[in-house]
Amino acid sequence: MHAKQYEITLPADYDMGVIRRRVAVGGHVLDDRPGLGLKAYVIRERGVEGSPVNQYAP
DSSP: OOOOOOOEEOOOTTOOHHHHHHHHHHGGGGOOOOOOOOOOOOOEESSSTOOOOOEOOO
């Protein structure tokens, strides 16, 4: 099994709704990738649950 995860830190005033919409609209494009067993898109939103930053981890 191989796993890859990386974080992209976004500006403090970045509209995280942009990321949510991007995943909702285009997240399916890798669904038929051979061998793909799990796919996750993770966000941290500044000020939510103690997060000091906006981050996106595709």
